[in-house]
Amino acid sequence: MKNIKEIPHYLFGSGGLSRLSSFLTERRDRRAPGMQAGAVILVDEYFERHPQCLATAQLDASDHLRYISTAEEPTTDGIDRLMTELRAAGVTQPCAVVGIGGGITLDTAKAVANLFTNPGAAADYQGWDLVKNPGVFKIGIPTISGTGAESSRTCVMTNSRTGLKLGMNSDHTLFDQLILDPVLTATVDRNQYFFTGMDTYIHGIESLAGSYRNAIGDTLSETSIALCRKVFLGGDMMSDENREQLMVASFLGGRAIATGFVGVVHPMSAALSVVLGTHHCVANCITMTAMDEFYPGQCREFREMVAAQGVTIPRGLGAGLSDDHYARMFAAASLHEKPLTNALGPGFREILTPERMTGLFRQM
Numbered sequence: 001m002k003n004i005k006e007i008p009h010y011l012f013g014s015g016g017l018s019r020l021s022s023f024l025t026e027r028r029d030r031r032a033p034g035m036q037a038g039a040v041i042l043v044d045e046y047f048e049r050h051p052q053c054l055a056t057a058q059l060d061a062s063d064h065l066r067y068i069s070t071a072e073e074p075t076t077d078g079i080d081r082l083m084t085e086l087r088a089a090g091v092t093q094p095c096a097v098v099g100i101g102g103g104i105t106l107d108t109a110k111a112v113a114n115l116f117t118n119p120g121a122a123a124d125y126q127g128w129d130l131v132k133n134p135g136v137f138k139i140g141i142p143t144i145s146g147t148g149a150e151s152s153r154t155c156v157m158t159n160s161r162t163g164l165k166l167g168m169n170s171d172h173t174l175f176d177q178l179i180l181d182p183v184l185t186a187t188v189d190r191n192q193y194f195f196t197g198m199d200t201y202i203h204g205i206e207s208l209a210g211s212y213r214n215a216i217g218d219t220l221s222e223t224s225i226a227l228c229r230k231v232f233l234g235g236d237m238m239s240d241e242n243r244e245q246l247m248v249a250s251f252l253g254g255r256a257i258a259t260g261f262v263g264v265v266h267p268m269s270a271a272l273s274v275v276l277g278t279h280h281c282v283a284n285c286i287t288m289t290a291m292d293e294f295y296p297g298q299c300r301e302f303r304e305m306v307a308a309q310g311v312t313i314p315r316g317l318g319a320g321l322s323d324d325h326y327a328r329m330f331a332a333a334s335l336h337e338k339p340l341t342n343a344l345g346p347g348f349r350e351i352l353t354p355e356r357m358t359g360l361f362r363q364m
């Protein structure tokens with residue numbers, strides 16, 4: 001039985017972003033001796049070109065603003081470089097770390113906040129419960145919905161040397177405060193909105209089809225899936241109402257992850273990410289195109305959602321790769337023993353043989 005920690009504070013509603021400055025003022029006014037008045041503000045690069053979207057987030061002259069590139073998903077080296085840059089700019093004990101963006105920016109904010117109060121490098125904390133000291137106060141503000149990074153207890157990072165894609169799974173990785181403002185997701189590209197939104201649907205279906213179950217996690221997953229059905233099968237997925245619903249689904253889905261495990265989709269998607277560099281959410285959708293043997297009803301529903309929203313899932317990625325590619329992808333997927341056991345039982349290696357997995361990748 002896992003002992004679950006939850007997000008202590010969240011604020012939900014249109015226009016919520018305007019409350020950021022009052023949260024930061026409170027941190028500055030009540031800061032401990034030695035703590036700096038400035039906060040570290042990490043913002044998705046999209047908003048560098050579109051600052052008007054964040055106009056109500058008033059920053060202080062002492063704050064350190066950095067735009068986060070989303071060309072690549074977070075790496076341990078990239079996080080270490082950012083820490084070095086921030087320290088070189090004189091930031092040692094910020095009053096808060098704020099992440100405003102998608103999963104990449106939120107995960108970067110969580111990792112950075114933990115590294116200000118824990119010695120060493122990002123890679124030292126890849127694993128479970130390795131973070132010893134509470135991080136700097138973290139505020140998360142998602143601008144796209146689906147990964148659940150806003151409410152989960154991890155921040156996913158790839159270690160370029162070992163190829164390990166693993167987060168700092170820790171109670172200290174949870175945000176201390178969330179601002180869930182659905183206005184912020186209005187500008188997301190439609191395909192990207194669908195890919196990221198599907199992450200919460202896929203987490204849900206994988207958890208519910210698995211053998212490790214938790215009654216609270218199941219309820220959160222069921223509710224999250226029901227909201228996804230409303231969003232993706234009920235008119236325009238990006239209407240004001242549906243953007244609000246998807247933000248709730250993502251928040252609940254992120255909390256559900258803490259109680260259970262995913263299944264076959266995430267390990268195979270992770271293999272596409274590690275070997276081919278495909279981003280997490282689009283890789284999940286590509287994987288879903290070949291998952292009928294394991295999740296028949298769910299794949300049918302997924303295709304209905306794709307058709308209803310008129311989005312395009314990239315095709316042909318896994319066809320015609322070299323034997324070396326398939327071998328590396330098999331190895332990368334097989335590392336995820338817990339999810340594969342959750343989905344297929346302890347004998348998963350007899351079911352997902354190299355030949356069978358290669359056949360599945362070829363269909364993608």
Ligand code: NAD
Pocket residue numbers: 044045046070073074101102103104105107143144145146147148149150152153154155156167184185186187188189192196199279280281
């Ligand atoms: P992302 O951060 O990858 O961003 C996707 C794209 O959307 C980027 O181009 C970004 O610039 C753009 N974007 C974001 N908000 C926008 C807005 N409001 N308007 C216009 N463009 C916008 O988004 P994601 O799919 O949420 O995150 C994927 C990452 O999350 C991966 O690194 C994955 O590993 C991680 N992840 C983390 C968890 C967790 O629990 N911590 C869970 C699942 C996935």
Ligand code: ZN
Pocket residue numbers: 147199203266280284
């Ligand atoms: Zn996921």
